[in-house]
Amino acid sequence: MRKIINFKSALLLFALFSFSAVFAQKATLSGKVSDKKGNGISGVSVIVLGFGTGTQTDNDGKYSLSLNNGTYIIAVSSIGYAALSKGITIAGNQVNDFTLEESSGDLGEVIVNVGTRNLQRTKTTTPLPVDVLSSADLKSTGQATFDKALQYRVPSFNTVNTPVNDATALLDPYEIRNMGPSRTLILINGKRKNSSSLIYIQTSPGRGEGGADISAIPNEAIKRVEILRDGASAQYGSDAIAGVMNIILKDKGEAGVLTFNAGMTHKGDGQLFGLSLNNMATIGSNGFLNYTVALSNQGLANRPGTVDAAGESSDFGASLSSVQSFLSAHPDAGNVNGQPSTAAAKFLINGALPLNSNSEIYFNSAYVYKKVNSYANYRTPYWRPTDYGLLTPAGQPYMGYVPTFEGDLNDYNGTLGLRSNINDWNTDMSFTFGGNSQLYTVANSINRGLGARSPILFKPGGYEFSHIVGNIDATKRLSDKVSLGIGTEFRAERFEIVAGDTASYVSGGTDSFPGIQESNAGVSTRFNFGGYLDFGWDISDEFLINGTIRFEKFSDVGTGRSNYGNQSSFYDSDVRNEQTSFVWKLSSRYKISDKVIIRGSASTGFRAPSLHQINLQIAQASFVPGQGIQIKGIVNNRSAQAKLLGVPTLKPEKSTNLTLGLGLNPTKNLSITLDYYYIKLKDRIILSSEIDGSGLPPSSPLKQILDNNGIVAVSFFTNGINTLTSGLDFVGGYRNIVLGKGKLNLNLAGNYQFQSELDGGLASVQNPTLIKNAGKSVFDFTQENLLLTSRPEFKIILGGDYYIGKVGINLNNTVFGPTTFRQNGLNSNLKTVFKTKIVTDLGANFKLSDKMDLGVNIQNLLNVLPEWQFEALNAAGETVLNNPAQIKGNSNAITFNQRYSIVTYDGSHFSQLGTTFALSLSVKL
Secondary structure, X not given: OHHHHHHHHHHHHHHOOXXXXXXXXXXXXXXEEEOOXXXXXXXXXXXXXXXXXXXXXXXXXXXXXEEEOEEEEEEEEOOOEOOEEEEEEEOOOEEOOEEOOEOOOOOXXXXXXXXXXXXXXXXXXXXXXXXXXXXXXXXXXXOOOHHHHHHOOOOXXXXXXXXXXXXXXXXXXXXXXXXXXXXXXXXXXXXXXXXXOOOOOOOOOOOOOOOOOHHHOOHHHEEEEEEEOOOOHHHHOOOOOOEEEEEEEOOOOOOOEEEEEEEEEOOOOOOEEEEEEEEEEEEEOOEEEEEXXXXXXXXXXXXXXXXXXXXHHHHHOOOHHHHHHHHHHOOOOOOOOEEOEEEEEEEEEEEEEEEEOOEEEEEEEEEEEEEEEEEOOOEOOOOOOOOOOOOOOOOOOOOOEOOEEEEEEXXXXXXXXXEEEXXXXXXXXXXXXXXXXXXXXXXXXXXXXXXXXXXXXXXXXXXXXXXXXXXXXXXXEOOOOEEEEXXXXXXXXXEEEEOOOHHHHHHHOOOOOOOOOHHHOEEEEEEEEEEEEEXXXXXXXXXXEEEEEEEEEEEEEEOOOOOOOOOOOOOOOOEEOOEEEEEEEEEEEEEEEOOEEEEXXXXXXXXXXXXXXXXXXXXXXXXXXXXXXXXXXEOOOOXXXXXXXXXXXXXXXXXXXXXXXXXEEEEOOEEEEEEEEEEEEEEEEEEOOOEEOOOOOOOOHHHHXXXXXXXXXXXXXXXXXXXXXXXXXXXXXXXXXXXXOXXXXXXXXXXXXXXXXXXXXXXXXXOOHHHHHOOOOOOOHHHHXXXXXXXXXXXXXXXXXXXXXXXXXXXXXXXXXXXXXXXXXOOOOEEEEEOOEEEEEEEEEEEOOOOEEEEEEEEOOOXXXXXXXXXXXXXXXXXXXXXXHHHXXXXXXXXXXXXXXXXXXXXXXXXXXXXEEEEEEEEEO
16 A cells, blocks of 8 residues: 555655746748658658647648647657657758658657547558557547546457456456457557456356456547557567557646546446546646546446256256245346446556656656445255354345455556667657556355354455666668667566455455465565567568567565474465576568558567466465365466466466558558468466365275365366467458548458467467376366357457538448357357347537537447357267257256346356447537
8 A cells, every 4th residue: 555655755756846838939940751752651640759749740740730849859650660759959940851760660659649530540560450540530439447448449359348347347368360358559648557356266267367457447538559569579578568558647748627428328337437637747848748547436237147946946856836935036046247337537647848858757657546346146045044143134034145246446557758869879768657456245145154253344355566678769760761779678576365254255255256275375475577679671672571589587486384283385485487588580571562462570589477377376275174174166287286286387378479460541541451360379377177086996096195185176266278279350441431521431340360369270289298198187168168169250340430510420340240159058069159249329519609519429239249159079968959958958058047138157258248339428628
């Protein structure tokens, strides 16, 4: 908590920084930005560093700025070109032209927005596929959070509310190209954002992984988003196997805006109310500070099913009449699932202060607090026959109870850096810090092992993660054709497992969410050091290549202790497992003509195991009379139990990435890109299936080890599989189509997966010898489908924006392709397939005045819901499909007797909420 207080104090110091104003005579700086052939480049950022004042070039590459007389640093940048900065002294109107050199298009911070709705979304001339989404693109979706806005703008990006919330209510798993949430690197203004402290352990997409909390970033603070759809570990280090997302914050380029948001679902629940302010202030004579405050409250949306009485009677051993009696009054069995309620407060600043004509200090920081309230499954009277009089008011009949799960999330990050241009070297030195904490509360519940002595409110613990990052980067044009980049990064990380109160974990633990035992709590740390060398060569005006190499070394240190009887500790104190990675990347682009280019890249990549995966432990140690201590849950792979099972130490994942693309610009208003990608991932880290002794003979070595050490059933993280992923991305845009008195922009984007599969099938799973010889596996069919087929096989977004006068209308159709699950409890001869569906969104923006805009959105206009069906895997499966009783039984198994009838227990490919209405009113200050 002390770190958060210090962080807030730093924000206050920034806010109290003395301001002053400068009055001087205005002058005009104008000119043209061209490529080496003299062709004007549209959409180029031209900014006065330290002031936030800037503009973009028009279709002919021309720009114009109004400035006071004085000396300035003018920065010129665009994706696909090497950034250029130049000191200029203005004493009256003058003309300055710039010539940009083409480059690899890596995602460093480009200062001014290059993603307006009148410009192409995807750059066609870069050696790598880079999407640019403006703040207007995000706002037009009407979605309340940044991650959900991306869901309806980026075909290869997927995220959805999980039906069983618990800790995932704080952060929905997201991923690009079905590669898991931990393989997309998130940057803020070109600097690494901290990971969430949460790792997903439920049977839902993203199981066994975690990622940065992008939903914490307020939409109102975002200027644009750049998404590099290619492996980039050589440039950025760990986690960039699937791609990189760079979130550029607003600066001084826009007027202040006060925005009110409201919304609800068609059923009248899930009400949203939000108020945000984005504004800018000057610091001293030349600096600026852009700040955002966003407050919101999202209400609960509930979509329970009608519970099946026969299934309940069978599962709970209760008489059918008693079940029917309860369900007659409560058809949904009191179950609550859909979208949890969330209250959030978000604060963010972004600024810069020039020191002289060659240097500037820049900074940004953010703090986010979220309070989330979700519900566990309702404990019916035939499931839990008593609450020991703790939850039912005196004099009222006992009708069961529903535990609540509350989460408190704090997420913070900040960067302080110095940019300079010295002897034609562009240098950037920065220090970044960030962290995420999640602490949980379970209320309206009991610890049944404590009986009538149990409390009804528990603090089951939580998780904390933080990092500090230091970067030094330098680039220089050695000649007209050769550029050089060099840099280094130091990163230190800390992960803490916070123990719950004693009542939350003793004697079986809290009903619905047992707490974290003291023996599982602890702190782990590590640091890594890396460096890279980047080389660019313009062989000709048409042909360029870029190469990068990177070396990185990790040093992991685990701390903490536990003691189960005479067993050794879960953590080996001061165990060092240094890991080294060397990766490379080569990319190229060839212009067949000014209208046609081909591009491609080949690279290797890596992802270091996260501290969460190395150290997470949620094992329950219980004393069972006559049987001694018994252990069940997740053990980390440094534990004594993991060593007994022969589980090896985690090592980095390694990838091979290939990309081949085509870019077309038939006219200045029509752009098309088509990019094929191939990702071979070796030693992919998974959370194993549960290993137990069921079905094993007493003579089995695995059975003997489990029994002799009191291990009932455990899971663990391991480098268990190799995967192949390939597919095709298509992005096309046709702009400025004259239609009546208005203009129409059309966009078509899609992603299609050719492969998302195990490399070598289930036979290639890397099982520890002891487990393999017993006929067990760390990877089962349920996990295979969660990791590889639970995201849409294809996704297509077709949209149009029509502007006429003061009205803008947008219509988007998103095609969600089929997804496949094989849930726990499902017949082994069946699979669950969610059908292809089209979700239509309609939005309109009305310019009420020069200072006031009204936006109205109807999301999922036709109220389309996920729909699933069973499909047979073989002849035995066909027999099951022809038996109504078996179909009903399997349906009950994957929906908890129809509680989750729309999406099943493990999730679906898009939201189950149906039609949603959203309204926003923006006032310029």
